Amino acid sequence: xxxxxxxxxxxxxxxxxxxxxxxxxxxxxxxxxxxxxxxxxxxxxxxxxxxxxxxxxxxxxxxxxxxxxxxxxxxxxxxxxxxxxxxxxxxxxxxxxxxxxxxxxxxxxxxxxxxxxxxxxxxxxxxxxxxxxxxxxxxxxxxxxxxxxxxxxxxxxxxxxxxxxxxxxxxxxxxxxxxxxxxxxxxxxxxxxxxxxxxxxxxxxxxxxxxxxxxxxxxxxxxxxxxxxxxxxxxxxxxxxxxxxxxxxxxxxxxxxxxxxxxxxxxxxxxxxxxxxxxxxxxxxxxxxxxxxxxxxxxxxxxxxxxxxxxxxxxxxxxxxxxxxxxxxxxxxxxxxxxxxx
Ligand code: KG4
Ligand code: ZN
Numbered sequence: 001x002x003x004x005x006x007x008x009x010x011x012x013x014x015x016x017x018x019x020x021x022x023x024x025x026x027x028x029x030x031x032x033x034x035x036x037x038x039x040x041x042x043x044x045x046x047x048x049x050x051x052x053x054x055x056x057x058x059x060x061x062x063x064x065x066x067x068x069x070x071x072x073x074x075x076x077x078x079x080x081x082x083x084x085x086x087x088x089x090x091x092x093x094x095x096x097x098x099x100x101x102x103x104x105x106x107x108x109x110x111x112x113x114x115x116x117x118x119x120x121x122x123x124x125x126x127x128x129x130x131x132x133x134x135x136x137x138x139x140x141x142x143x144x145x146x147x148x149x150x151x152x153x154x155x156x157x158x159x160x161x162x163x164x165x166x167x168x169x170x171x172x173x174x175x176x177x178x179x180x181x182x183x184x185x186x187x188x189x190x191x192x193x194x195x196x197x198x199x200x201x202x203x204x205x206x207x208x209x210x211x212x213x214x215x216x217x218x219x220x221x222x223x224x225x226x227x228x229x230x231x232x233x234x235x236x237x238x239x240x241x242x243x244x245x246x247x248x249x250x251x252x253x254x255x256x257x258x259x260x261x262x263x264x265x266x267x268x269x270x271x272x273x274x275x276x277x278x279x280x281x282x283x284x285x286x287x288x289x290x291x292x293x294x295x296x297x298x299x300x301x302x303x304x305x306x307x308x309x310x311x312x313x314x315x316x317x318x319x320x321x322x323x324x325x326x327x328x329x330x331x332x333x334x335x336x337x338x339x340x341x342x
Contacts, residue, residue, distance in 0.1 A: 006072060007079045007318065008102070009311025010063075012095030013087025013115050014140070015046045017058035020307035021070035021077075025315030026124055029070035031301075031308040034058045037181065044180050045170070048088045055094035063098065066307070074106040081314020084112035084324070085334030086141065092330035100326060111314045112324040114336045115305075116142055117154065119270040121313035122302040130265040130294060136255050138279070139271030140166035140181070143211045145254065146336070147262050151316045154336045157258060158209025165247055166273045168213035172220045172243055176236050187276050190244040193237030197223055199246045209254055216246055244278045252282045259293060266294045275303040 004023055011018040020031040036054040040046045067073075082099035085092055096112075103110040120135045129151070137144040143160040163171070166183055173182015176189075199219050202212035220243050227234045259267060269283060280297055287295040302309060317339065 005078050005315060005319070006076050007081050007111075007311045007315045008066070008077055009113075009118075009307035009309070009314055010080065010082040010095045010099045011115075011118065011305055011307040011310045012055045012059065012091050012098075013083045013085070014091060014305055015040055015051050015054075016305040017055050017062050018305065018307035019059075019063045019066035020311050021066055021072055022125070022308055022311035022315060025121075025312050025319075026128075028125055028308045029072065030066045031306055032062045032066045032069065033304075033306050034062050041179050044174060046088070048090055051088055052090035052094060055091055059094055059098045063102070074102070074108070077106070077108050079109045079111050079314060079318040081111045081113050081311050081318070082328075083115050083118065083310050084328065085331035086115055087330075087332060089330050089332045092332065096328055096330050100328060104326060109318065110324040110326070110328065111318045111322055112328055113310045113314045113317065114334050114339070115310075116144070116146075116271075116336050117152075117313040117339070118309040120146060120148075120268060121316065122270060122298045122306070122309035123268040123296045124312050124316075125302060125308055126298055127294075127296050129268075132262065132264050133266040133268060134255070134258055134262060134264045135268040135270050136251060136283075137270045138165045138251065138273035138276075140164060140170065142271065143213070145209045145258050147258075147264070152320055152322075152339045154339060156336065157262070158211065158254060160211040160213060161204075162212050162214035163217060165211070165213060165251065166271070168217045168247065169273065171217050172240075175221050175224055176239065183273060183276065186240045186244060187278060189237045189240040190278055193235060193239070193241035195242045195245050196238040197234065197242035199223075199242050201246050201250050203250070209258055211250065211254070213247065216243070244276070248276075248278050248282045251279060252286050255283070256286055259290070264293065266296060269295075269297045272304045274298060275300050
């Protein structure tokens with residue numbers, strides 16, 4: 001490896017415009033994140049057209065700020081890594097086009113990155129990865145258990161059959177009249193409540209690592225509506241605590257089952273819901289009982305969408321020889337296993 005491999009990451013898949021410069025796939029020189037949450041809040045969710053417009057407005061400013069904060073020039077950059085998908089097509093396109101423009105103008109190689117690979121590689125900015133490993137990916141759009149034998153090798157051993165964990169959080173929050181994104185609000189509320197409501201846990205078939213959260217989400221909504229009809233009140237903090245316990249119980253139990261079957265050395269937590277305090281605490285407690293397994297939990301600033309994680313994953317792909325062409329397009333349905341042939 002060249003002594004100092006400098007990679008720019010660009011992420012615009014949803015509602016954060018982010019550009020980062022990362023050295024050797026591990027050291028963040030800058031990681032600028034411009035969030036649009038305030039603009040989407042009044043609609044109760046991300047509005048794709050508004051997201052695209054914000055990305056257009058922000059991308060150049062964020063890019064210049066990332067370069068300035070890292071104190072690097074374009075000649076120093078070895079690659080431009082950009083999120084190709086999954087995500088909102090119009091949002092992804094802004095990042096892809098910005099990346100192509102910079103790559104073309106300065107003659108820098110272009111690398112396309114899968115958004116979830118980025119979330120997983122956020123952990124490499126904290127600690128070196130040790131293979132084989134298992135990543136529990138919990139975000140607004142994905143809930144997956146990913147087994148990795150080596151860098152860039154992703155085997156999805158379980159995934160959600162309906163809602164993602166973050167999606168369930170956001171929908172339950174909406175029922176409790178909380179602003180978007182609801183995950184952090186439910187998390188804070190849950191910490192003040194008690195588990196008093198009996199809610200379902202979808203274990204699915206014996207041995208399955210798949211998840212399902214739509215039944216739980218509906219159970220919470222029904223509980224609220226039934227109580228309203230009977231003129232009863234359920235404390236929102238107790239409902240939040242009960243919901244959170246149900247989600248966390250399933251996530252932790254399935255992860256513990258998977259590490260019994262797969263010979264892993266490390267377990268990584270990844271995605272926006274990785275910021276959840278209940279999940280962080282429960283995983284830490286569960287893995288304290290298995291000291292031979294190394295549990296890595298990213299700091300809060302690396303859990304949500306950011307470009308440093310894209311640069312981190314992009315660095316590894318670049319070193320493996322992966323290159324994107326100048327006709328790169330946004331791919332909202334990108335499959336993470338596409339890298340496995342590399
Ligand atoms: O990874 P991310 O930033 O975007 C996607 O790739 O989807 O994840 C966003 C999701 C949202 O659903 C948000 O409510 C959830 O992560 N989230 C949380 C917490 N912080 C963010 N969910 C539960 N507890 C949190 N503390
Ligand atoms: Zn994400």
